Amino acid sequence: MRRRRSWSRKFPFDTSHVRQVPDVSGVYILLGSMGYVNYVGQSRSLQKRLLEMHHRGDVPASHFKYLLVDTQDHADRREYEVIEKYHPKYNEAS
Numbered sequence: 001m002r003r004r005r006s007w008s009r010k011f012p013f014d015t016s017h018v019r020q021v022p023d024v025s026g027v028y029i030l031l032g033s034m035g036y037v038n039y040v041g042q043s044r045s046l047q048k049r050l051l052e053m054h055h056r057g058d059v060p061a062s063h064f065k066y067l068l069v070d071t072q073d074h075a076d077r078r079e080y081e082v083i084e085k086y087h088p089k090y091n092e093a094s
Helices: 046-056 072-086
Strands: 026-031 037-043 063-068
Touching: 026 046, 026 072, 037 046, 037 072, 046 063
Parallel strands: none
Antiparallel strands: 026 037, 026 063
């Protein structure tokens, strides 16, 4: 039976907090300074992807949350659900 997982608490989007994220598959949310969801993504390596996003600076974010998942299919579904719920600005098609 698959264990129900919940979102992590909100962390500041800085290198020291990102380095504490597990290096496993999951879904992440980047939050703006007012708490709005700016971007939602998924990765096989949460820590590496969040470090990359932090260093690139493409998406303005002050905090992040993450969700660990069991499979890549589960990550794809959860990412889609969150995007459909919040319609993040930086996930919109150009």
